[in-house]
Amino acid sequence: MTKTNSPIHQQVSRAVSWSPSPREQDRAxxxxxxxxxxxxxxxxxxxxxxxxxxxVLITSPGWxxxxxxxxxxxxxxQVLHLVARGLITNIQLTIIxxxxxxxxxxxxxxGRTSRSAALTPLRFLAxxxxxxxxxxxxxxxxxxxxxxxxxxxxxxxxxxVFVLGTTxxxxxxxxxxxxxxxxGILSVHPSQRAAARSLGLxxxxxxxxxxxxxxxxxxxxxxxxxxxxxxxxxxxVSILGVIDAVRAGQIESSRTFNYTPYVVAAVLFLLITIxxxxxxxxxxxxxxxxxxxxxxx
Amino acid sequence: xxxxxxxxLRKSFGSExxxxxxxxxxxxxTATVLIGASGSGKSTLLRCINLLDSIDDGQIxxxxxxxxxxxxxxxxxxxxxxxxxxxxxxFPHKSVLENxxxxxxxxxxxxxxxxxxxxxxxxxxxxLSDKADQxxxxxxxxxxxxxxxxxxxxxxxxLLLLDEVTSALDPVLVNExxxxxxxxxxxxxxxVLATHEMGFxxxxxxxxxxxxxxxxxxxxxxxQVLHDPQMTQTQDFLRRVxxxxxL
Numbered sequence: 001m002t003k004t005n006s007p008i009h010q011q012v013s014r015a016v017s018w019s020p021s022p023r024e025q026d027r028a029x030x031x032x033x034x035x036x037x038x039x040x041x042x043x044x045x046x047x048x049x050x051x052x053x054x055x056v057l058i059t060s061p062g063w064x065x066x067x068x069x070x071x072x073x074x075x076x077x078q079v080l081h082l083v084a085r086g087l088i089t090n091i092q093l094t095i096i097x098x099x100x101x102x103x104x105x106x107x108x109x110x111g112r113t114s115r116s117a118a119l120t121p122l123r124f125l126a127x128x129x130x131x132x133x134x135x136x137x138x139x140x141x142x143x144x145x146x147x148x149x150x151x152x153x154x155x156x157x158x159x160x161v162f163v164l165g166t167t168x169x170x171x172x173x174x175x176x177x178x179x180x181x182x183x184g185i186l187s188v189h190p191s192q193r194a195a196a197r198s199l200g201l202x203x204x205x206x207x208x209x210x211x212x213x214x215x216x217x218x219x220x221x222x223x224x225x226x227x228x229x230x231x232x233x234x235x236x237v238s239i240l241g242v243i244d245a246v247r248a249g250q251i252e253s254s255r256t257f258n259y260t261p262y263v264v265a266a267v268l269f270l271l272i273t274i275x276x277x278x279x280x281x282x283x284x285x286x287x288x289x290x291x292x293x294x295x296x297x
Numbered sequence: 298x299x300x301x302x303x304x305x306l307r308k309s310f311g312s313e314x315x316x317x318x319x320x321x322x323x324x325x326x327t328a329t330v331l332i333g334a335s336g337s338g339k340s341t342l343l344r345c346i347n348l349l350d351s352i353d354d355g356q357i358x359x360x361x362x363x364x365x366x367x368x369x370x371x372x373x374x375x376x377x378x379x380x381x382x383x384x385x386x387x388f389p390h391k392s393v394l395e396n397x398x399x400x401x402x403x404x405x406x407x408x409x410x411x412x413x414x415x416x417x418x419x420x421x422x423x424x425l426s427d428k429a430d431q432x433x434x435x436x437x438x439x440x441x442x443x444x445x446x447x448x449x450x451x452x453x454x455x456l457l458l459l460d461e462v463t464s465a466l467d468p469v470l471v472n473e474x475x476x477x478x479x480x481x482x483x484x485x486x487x488x489v490l491a492t493h494e495m496g497f498x499x500x501x502x503x504x505x506x507x508x509x510x511x512x513x514x515x516x517x518x519x520x521q522v523l524h525d526p527q528m529t530q531t532q533d534f535l536r537r538v539x540x541x542x543x544l
Contacts, residue, residue: 195386198347199400199452200376209399213390 072260079252079261086248087268090234093166093244097234098227100170101177108178113185115203126178133175139236142168146240165237173230180222184215221284228276232269245269298325299358300456300487301346306355308338308345308511315341316511319355323456326485330498330519333508334534339491340383342508343458346489347380360455376404379449383461385441387433387448393420394429397448405452412451419447423477439470443477450481457481459490463497495538499523507531 020028057063111119111126133141145168150159158164188211196206238247245268249261301323308316316338323329331339344350346357348364348371357365364374388396397419398412407415420426423443433441442462449457459478463471475497481488482501492498498505498519505522507515507530515528526532 191382191384191386192388194344194349195380195382195388197372198349198375198378198380199449200372200404201400202372205403209403210388214388217390 069257070259070263072258075256075258076260076264079249080264082252083245083248083261083264083268086243086245087265089162089242089244090231090269091272093162093169093234093237093242094227094231097166097170097173098230100166101173101230104170104174105177105181108174109181109185110207112178112182130175130178133172134179136172138169138172138233139239141172142236142239144168145171146237161237161240161242165234165240165242169230169233169237173226173233177223177226180219180226181215184219185211187218188214218287221280221287224276224280224283228273228280231273231276235265235269299323300325300360301489302356302358303342303346304356304358306342306345306357307353308341308350309353314511316345316352319508319511319513321489321506321513323487323489324503325487327487327503328482328501329489330502330505331489331491331508332493332495332498332505332522332534337508338511339508340460341511343380343460343489343491346456347378347458348374349380372404376452377455379452379454379457381442381445381449381457381459381462383464385433385438385445385465387441387445389433392430392432393425393436393444396433396444397451400448400452416447416451419450423447423480437470438466439473442466442470442474446474446477446481450486455487457486457488459488459492461491461493463492463494493538495523495535507534509534 060066108126108130111122112130114123142165146161146164149157149164149167185207192210192214193206196210197203201209235244235246238244238250241247243251245265246262249265252261253259299322301321303319303321306316306319307314319338319342321329331342333339341350345352352365355365356363359374359377363369388399391399394413394416397416398407398409401407401412401415402409417426417429420429423446425440425443425447428436428440428444433444436444442465446459446462462478463474466474471494475494478488478490478497479501490501500519502519504516505519506513507522507526507528509530515522515526515531521527522531523535526535
């Protein structure tokens with residue numbers, strides 16, 4: 001892109017004195033008509049789809065039963081505080097886990113991308129770690145850690161289910177996030193490394209000051225995505241007996257044989273995850289805009 | 298005194314021979330200009346000098362020390378060399394000032410204040426003082442390349458390597474970058490540069506080397522090589538450059 005040297009005030013005054021030609025006014029009118037038609041079409045199609053969906057739901061033979069056993073508003077109000085208290089456990093777990101995941105995954109990613117001979121065992125271990133924990137379903141890791149570690153009867157090792165559940169989640173998610181960070185590191189163009197090294201920066205300095213800052217910026221959207229998954233997956237620790245939102249709902253519904261507490265838990269999760277998802281989307285769009293702008297410069 | 302000496306350099310990528318028997322001597326305060334078609338080995342030669350690419354055979358001697366020795370500390374060698382790239386390679390996440398001060402602070406142990414003062418002086422000298430806090434993507438290509446040159450100057454290199462520094466610029470912006478290089482030549486900075494700008498080569502070169510298929514086919518002063526070439530390959534190349542309107 002060429003930048004001309006014409007003074008800015010000149011461009012401004014030219015912009016102010018402009019008034020659209022009759023042809024352009026015509027075009028503007030037509031554009032407005034096209035836009036109006038597009039809006040109309042999208043409203044109608046949305047109404048049809050939604051209407052169809054609701055119709056199928058409420059005309060289904062079991063709707064009456066489902067309505068009382070899943071969507072009992074009064075019962076929902078009663079159990080809200082129990083489930084909400086459980087959700088606080090999910091949030092605590094998410095925060096603690098994400099800090100640990102951040103540190104461990106960064107070390108794993110750096111380990112896997114290092115070239116130093118002395119770090120060969122680290123590279124090997126990091127690769128093995130990622131292969132193993134990315135390949136086992138999270139629920140199995142939770143069960144194996146949650147029941148396996150206490151069974152070892154090791155001195156000083158906790159049998160607290162909250163701690164064990166968190167550990168299992170951290171182990172699995174660190175493997176995922178490490179891969180995301182590693183892909184970010186590898187996506188920084190080699191010419192950036194060449195420029196840094198030719199200035200005399202060592203491999204570590206290049207990593208620290210040139211590659212990582214750019215890599216992390218690039219992987220923020222996918223990592224936010226993983227963060228949302230993490231929040232939801234904390235519900236899985238309920239199988240160890242941790243009283244989180246899922247478990248609180250389960251306790252209630254097994255008492256009354258009404259599944260409304262599950263729906264309450266789902267709604268509470270959505271109240272957190274939807275804003276997070278929208279925010280992630282916003283960050284992603286912004287980073288794409290920025291990259292496109294850089295591409296044009 | 299010779300800053301750089303290349304003896305029988307050989308380099309291949311797979312089965313393709315990129316540099317063959319290249320020997321070159323660069324005395325202090327001189328500019329050596331490499332010319333030749335794209336793919337003739339100019340960029341590879343510069344990257345080999347900088348140890349960004351390894352050589353297959355031969356010797357590279359910098360200030361009397363053989364840097365092609367596998368036991369050499371690569372980071373120590375690169376402290377003495379500056380390199381400017383065709384695509385600028387500025388760090389997009391750092392401001393102009395941060396781009397320039399990174400190596401002086403981290404590699405050469407200058408204090409932040411010293412490094413900033415030195416960077417501002419250089420920016421001032423090359424007419425970019427108002428761009429210190431901008432990010433690279435806000436600058437024109439010519440400005441970016443001038444910042445890249447300043448960045449490599451800030452580490453006070455013994456030898457400056459310039460790899461087709463104007464090839465990514467449109468014709469209007471080429472001159473502002475070439476003016477900077479001419480200034481550096483005036484200062485007596487030793488450099489090796491690859492370029493397609495023949496007129497510019499005439500102005501700065503103490504020696505011009507014409508490369509073809511990884512070999513130095515002809516060398517001499519700019520007058521000899523560019524205006525009175527002896528070898529038919531050189532004559533052919535220059536005729537093609539001339540036809541393209543670039544002489």
